[in-house]
Amino acid sequence: MPSIKDVAQIAGVSTATVSRVLAGSDRVKEETRRRVLNAVKELNYRPNLVARSLRSQKSARIGLVVSDIRNPFFTAISRAVEDAAYEQGYSVLLCNTDEDPAREELYLNILHDESVAGIIFSPTQQFSARLSTFKSDIPFVIIDRAVNAAQADMVLLDNVAAGYELTAHLIQNGYTKLAGLFGNASTTGRDRNKGFRKALEDFQLKPLTEQFIPPRIQQGYETTLMLFDQPNRPDAIFTSNSLLTAGAFQAIRDRRLKVPDDVALVGFDETTWGALVDPPITLIAQPTEEIGRTATELLFQRIEEPSRSPRTVILKGKLIARGSSAPRANK
Amino acid sequence: MPSIKDVAQIAGVSTATVSRVLAGSDRVKEETRRRVLNAVKELNYRPNLVARSLRSQKSARIGLVVSDIRNPFFTAISRAVEDAAYEQGYSVLLCNTDEDPAREELYLNILHDESVAGIIFSPTQQFSARLSTFKSDIPFVIIDRAVNAAQADMVLLDNVAAGYELTAHLIQNGYTKLAGLFGNASTTGRDRNKGFRKALEDFQLKPLTEQFIPPRIQQGYETTLMLFDQPNRPDAIFTSNSLLTAGAFQAIRDRRLKVPDDVALVGFDETTWGALVDPPITLIAQPTEEIGRTATELLFQRIEEPSRSPRTVILKGKLIARGSSAPRANK
DNA sequence: GCGGCTAGTGTAAACGATTACATTTTTTTG
């Protein structure tokens, strides 16, 4: 493995000069630069990033901490972050917390030890609470979930508005007995619940029920079955993320109910399957590409200038109305 | 940020001793060890992995290079790899090639520069061809796709057998005019095609058509529409991966055809949606957790002992028969 | 009582880059 010394020797210069050429400094004669670049090519030299990192006390790596990579939302986000990062010559360390605060702590430590330049992070609710006490020398950007300790950069969806819009859509299409399934792992579920309530209130309705449960397919499934076993059955189910939507959909099928005639179903996040099932699912699509890209850009800006005042970017979701919430037939 | 020097000073020993304690060497007096550990705790010292990595010329990072993180198969794999790696104290650098050989090369270089300890890699077909010439000092394990240059560790599905089983299933259920959609980016599609052909041959049938196309939803969609425009329409469609399955399914819906009465559909990989659509999709499920875990273990073994003879692990898929290929009604 | 062991510890040289500072070479200028 050639090192900078080998290059220096071949080019007949000092390592300092090689370093300068590679860093793109302009304080180097054109002819020297050529000699160095030739030597680099000849040896097929590539600088050792570990050494560079140690000496310069920074690295071209960022960490991405998500709560479940199998959630299509986070898959899409990580894809976007990775693309944006690589465009800037950064690589991405991906961490999966499974909504487990202990794993969150573990991974943040690891990322710290790895000297990442920054972290993009979707924290659990438990962690958010401690975030104010968690003072970090590493720049970070929060995505998807609001945290109170507002001295952090954030990229969020306007969840209250989205929840409102989705609920209003249901009501306007004639549904009145609404049940809500909300993820309990983050503020996202709570905010979407706020919008849900607000819409019901504005239309002078009451929610049939509101369930805060772990954001898992299985939980969505079980809870939905349970709803159907109640005497007063909902005519529409609002789910606050795609895993719950999938679980609810499955439960509806297993009970051989018709969507939307027996029960309507709406949720969040565009997935492969949302448009494939029959009927296709009405949902609020999040601009995942934009969220990931914005978060990455915000992070780079903060790395650049650590003391800049924190900013929060709030993006709008887009209602995609489909068959699962079609206007209610008169009964 | 405390360094090993600070710890040494507080404990009243040399940095060498601190290092020995941390490395778990036994050549350290019990009392000294206690003093050092106390100092570590007091300072909340965490060793700098970059420095360690530079000095010891190894790192606790591995690279995972997949062709499309949005493919649920790779999502599941990366999840499994990450879990297995972290159990050993390793972190994972995730790279996305999009089936693009240029990006493959880029990322392999980056991983090399980052001094990863090893790489888990699903190469494109183009790259596989060059793999024999690509001699790397970094241990790596190939997953999902066979490469000819057999001096590499591999973890593969028995794709020929899986293709055979899935095809035989269709035939036994009464379908005779089979069309096959195969991904053209890797050997996977080709191997599954082999099984497809073999089964047809064994049952003395001829394929209606075989299409090798990019493994994208859009391609699956367009190709399927095209099939329906041919005079001789298939009564069953075999797809070699879940993105093609999704595309085909969409095309079938758009043409308002009934599954399986008008046309049956089978594919690969368990996805969230496979069981949700109506009818649910018959498929070969891959043991993703096992593939990821095995690959990671193989990689650690090779890191441990670089000269060991390469081994190939071949795992079996599991046929999950569902409605989309139900026995054909007599016509 | 002395050479040889062993256990425990310290000293200092790596690892491969960057960079402050020093030095040399070239150009400008009065």
Place this chain on the structure above:
DNA sequence: CAAAAAAATGTAATCGTTTACACTAGCCGC
């Protein structure tokens, strides 16, 4: 043309570890 300024390059310290080697102290056997 000499002095000053600017440009180009080199020297060597440094980042935070690990580790080969050296060293000390205590103990053993003869």
